[in-house]
Structures are given as structure tokens and as C-alpha cells.
Amino acid sequence: MRAIFLSYRRDDAEGEAGRLFADLISEFGADKVFMDVAGIEPGRDFRKVIDQNVASCGVLLAMMGKGWIDAMDEAGRRRLDDPVDFVRLETASALRRDIPVIPVLVHGGRMPRSEQLPEDLKDLAYRNAVELTHARWDSDVQVLIKALRPPREPCGRGARRHRNRHGARPAIGQKHGTYPGGSWRYEFGGPCAADEENLARHSRGRSGDDRYCSRRRRHE
Numbered sequence: 001m002r003a004i005f006l007s008y009r010r011d012d013a014e015g016e017a018g019r020l021f022a023d024l025i026s027e028f029g030a031d032k033v034f035m036d037v038a039g040i041e042p043g044r045d046f047r048k049v050i051d052q053n054v055a056s057c058g059v060l061l062a063m064m065g066k067g068w069i070d071a072m073d074e075a076g077r078r079r080l081d082d083p084v085d086f087v088r089l090e091t092a093s094a095l096r097r098d099i100p101v102i103p104v105l106v107h108g109g110r111m112p113r114s115e116q117l118p119e120d121l122k123d124l125a126y127r128n129a130v131e132l133t134h135a136r137w138d139s140d141v142q143v144l145i146k147a148l149r150p151p152r153e154p155c156g157r158g159a160r161r162h163r164n165r166h167g168a169r170p171a172i173g174q175k176h177g178t179y180p181g182g183s184w185r186y187e188f189g190g191p192c193a194a195d196e197e198n199l200a201r202h203s204r205g206r207s208g209d210d211r212y213c214s215r216r217r218r219h220e
Contacts, residue, residue, distance in 0.1 A: 001150050002058025004028065006035040007090040009079075013065040016106040016132065020063070023141050028148075047084065051093045059148060060094040060101045062087075062124065064109035069116055080118060092120040102147065103129035 004024060008017040017035065024033045034057060040049050054060060068087075071079045079085045094101050101124060103111060114125040130147065132140045 001028070001032065001148075003031070003056060004033045004148060005054055005057040005060045005090070005094070006033065006063065007060055007087055008035075008063035009065070009068060009071055009087055012067040012071060013063045013106050013109070016065070017063050019137070020061075020104070020132065020141065020144075024145075024148075027145050046086075047089060050086065050089045054090055054093040054099065055097060057094075057099065060091065060099055061104050061144075062091050062101055063104045063106055064111075064129075065107040066109055068109055069112050080121070083118075088118065088121060091124060095121065095123050101127050102144070103127055104144065105129050105131040106133075 006017060006021055006024070008014065021033060021035050034053065040046050069080065073079050073082065080088055082088065091101060093099075103124065105111070111129050112125055114122045117125060130140070130144045132144070
């Protein structure tokens with residue numbers, strides 16, 4: 001899977017972002033989670049650096065606390081109205097490239113309305129959000145992790161089935177094992193829930209579910 005980009009404001013959701021960052025690294029690995037555009041070399045255009053980093057990711061998590069919408073800068077201007085605000089640049093880059101953006105609501109954060117957002121962020125108002133609460137943090141994070149995992153492949157996709165000595169092939173979803181009078185081995189390109197269920201049923205001596213996978217053929 002492609003990397004996960006974590007976007008947040010330090011004065012809005014820094015603690016939650018750090019906690020989620022650690023959880024995601026534990027689940028997906030350090031090379032799959034990206035947080036902060038750090039170490040931009042002097043003389044580089046930070047707008048292009050942000051755009052390049054976001055473009056290399058497969059999903060952006062927009063962490064939103066209570067102050068995400070109305071956060072102000074030192075001059076008293078709303079940060080989201082600044083075209084070069086880092087959070088705006090990160091989120092707008094993902095939306096423009098049609099990279100999935102998941103709003104992650106923390107610490108009482110709410111989804112913004114379209115009219116509250118600048119033009120390049122308006123689509124964010126229509127993205128389904130995930131809420132992470134302190135009381136249910138672990139279970140809430142598991143919901144997010146499930147959404148981030150690549151979808152399982154359809155039954156038999158990318159599979160190679162090897163004929164046994166009688167010329168018969170195993171059904172899609174069978175990994176290896178024996179039938180009366182024969183045996184098979186099976187290589188596949190990705191997991192399939194229905195396949196695994198059928199294999200478990202066969203191991204208990206029950207027939208597979210033909211609604212999901214091809215009918216098994218007994219070896220002669």
C-alpha cells in the first residue's frame with residue numbers, strides 16, 4: 001500500500017496526531033506513515049515540496065480539533081484564508097489530485113461546512129469522517145485502520161491453480177490439502193474472506209459456499 005500522510009495543526013491536535021502516528025507506524029511500518037514536511041532545504045519552494053510529498057501518498061488524514069476551522073495567525077487572520085498556510089496546501093494538494101482525504105475528528109472537532117472553507121478546500125466538507133475519542137481510542141483507531149487497509153481481492157483474482165495427477169483443478173480459494181484420491185496446491189495473489197471460509201469448511205468436511213466461489217471438483 002502507498003504511504004499515509006498525516007496533516008494537523010500543532011496548536012490544535014498535536015498530542016492526538018503524535019499518538020495516532022505511533023499507532024499507525026505500529027500497524028503499517030515507519031516507511032508507510034508520513035507526518036510533517038520537515039527539513040525543507042534553504043532555497044526550496046515549500047509549496048512544491050509539500051505538493052510532491054502529498055502526491056507520493058495514497059491517503060491524507062486531515063486531523064481536526066476544535067480550532068481547526070477558526071485558527072488565527074499572529075496578525076489575527078484566519079489561517080485557512082492564507083493561500084500558503086501549510087495545512088491548506090497539504091489538504092488542497094490531496095483534493096486536487098483526487099487522493100482520498102479522511103477527516104479525523106479529535107478533541108471535540110467538527111466537520112466544516114462548505115461555506116466555511118476556501119474554494120480549494122470546499123470538497124473536504126463532503127468527505128466521510130472518522131472520530132477518535134479519548135475514551136474509545138483503541139477501538140476508534142481500529143475502525144480507521146480497517147478503512148486504510150487495501151480492499152481484499154475478489155475470489156480467485158490473480159490466482160494460479162495447479163492440476164493434480166488426475167488433471168483436475170482445485171476450486172478457487174483452495175490453498176493446499178487433499179481430497180479422497182488426490183491432492184492439490186494453490187498459489188494466490190491476495191487474501192479472500194470467502195475463500196478462507198470455504199477452506200475452513202472443507203477442513204471440517206463441509207461443502208463450500210457456491211454463492212461466493214467456484215464449486216469444488218472432487219478428484220477422481
